[in-house]
Amino acid sequence: MAMTTTADHARADPHHIGLVIEHPGPAPKRIVTAYGFWVFLLSDIVMFSCFFAAYAVLSGQTAGGPKGAEIFDQRNVAIETVCLLLSSFTCGMASIAADVRNRFWFYLGMTVTCVLGLIFLVLEFREFADLIARGYGPSRSAFLTAFFSLVGCHGLHVSAGVLWLLTMMAQVFAKGFRADILRRMMCFALFWHALDIIWVAVFSVVYLLGGAP
Amino acid sequence: MSEQTHGMVKHDLAPGEEEQHSVGTRVVGYVVGLVLALLLTATSFFIAGTDLVWQPSIPVALIVLAIAQMGVHLVFFLHITTGPDNTNNVLALAFGLLVVFLVVGGTVWIMAHLNANMPPMDQIMRMQ
Numbered sequence A: 001m002a003m004t005t006t007a008d009h010a011r012a013d014p015h016h017i018g019l020v021i022e023h024p025g026p027a028p029k030r031i032v033t034a035y036g037f038w039v040f041l042l043s044d045i046v047m048f049s050c051f052f053a054a055y056a057v058l059s060g061q062t063a064g065g066p067k068g069a070e071i072f073d074q075r076n077v078a079i080e081t082v083c084l085l086l087s088s089f090t091c092g093m094a095s096i097a098a099d100v101r102n103r104f105w106f107y108l109g110m111t112v113t114c115v116l117g118l119i120f121l122v123l124e125f126r127e128f129a130d131l132i133a134r135g136y137g138p139s140r141s142a143f144l145t146a147f148f149s150l151v152g153c154h155g156l157h158v159s160a161g162v163l164w165l166l167t168m169m170a171q172v173f174a175k176g177f178r179a180d181i182l183r184r185m186m187c188f189a190l191f192w193h194a195l196d197i198i199w200v201a202v203f204s205v206v207y208l209l210g211g212a213p
Numbered sequence B: 001m002s003e004q005t006h007g008m009v010k011h012d013l014a015p016g017e018e019e020q021h022s023v024g025t026r027v028v029g030y031v032v033g034l035v036l037a038l039l040l041t042a043t044s045f046f047i048a049g050t051d052l053v054w055q056p057s058i059p060v061a062l063i064v065l066a067i068a069q070m071g072v073h074l075v076f077f078l079h080i081t082t083g084p085d086n087t088n089n090v091l092a093l094a095f096g097l098l099v100v101f102l103v104v105g106g107t108v109w110i111m112a113h114l115n116a117n118m119p120p121m122d123q124i125m126r127m128q
Helices: A002-012 A029-058 A074-099 A103-133 A142-175 A179-209 B002-010 B023-049 B055-077 B084-117 B121-127
Strands: none
Touching: A029 A142, A029 A179, A029 B084, A074 A103, A074 A179, A074 B023, A074 B055, A103 A142, A142 A179, A179 B023, A179 B055, B023 B055
8 A cells, every 4th residue: 555655756756846746855875976976077077078169179280290190099098998887897897797796706796806907007198109109199189189198188087087996896895785885886786887977078089080081 | 674765765865776676686687787887888899990980970979889889878877767766867867958058059059159159261362
């Protein structure tokens, strides 16, 4: 009976405006934590948008240096993209495993995510090192400054994500699937998926649009 | 379990949280997301390097494909949907997107006009 009334109320007031349902009390901590982290991620995306705006304005200001089409290696970027996409998928598998408290699949998913993230970082580091060795460092032109700060900022986020990932594995190993650990795992998964969204913008705007001849 | 289900009826969903599904359904959701994302990525890389399509349409196509892929990521990986239990998450996202478009669109717009309104560099040098 109680269930039916709630279901009826939910249908009468699907957006919880509060006209029908009486106030249900504060939201559970899981929702409050994840929502707060979601707001942080959105502000992080706003910060990235400033770097994107700078890149869009400065992408033509090469000061006699190389243009995007001359220095970008499309194949390298494609491999990096596939690595991040697959890592987003395995991170999703790990969060499902954490929800059903399956240690084996959790560790497996997190390990694969970590390896794919590290491959991405190695590829990006090699690209940067190669550019700097050819004399195309961030101080060469305004275009390269914008390029290195935008892509480097994303790389720093991925590095922080890998450290966080290892911390989560250690915490599950030491403390098990406690409620607080699961909340942190949820925030980590949000962070990792959000990084993937930013990478979609990076490879489209920087490498494909900026690499057009 | 019924206690939990009851709670889910009353409360909103956290960002990244799905409605109560079995493990199999959730895995299928991620697989679908991955396949769609890989398809869109492959199309982007193909379009960028091809001579088969009208060249001036390529930038627009790339932007559309990127936005579509971000949508796929939001729905299948971050589980931000238009469901009634997701209103808070969607509104936060909408505000974030508003700021992003103001920053990027405004910057590009203003800087393009600034460049157009400035006299060429040698003319500035002669004025000094």
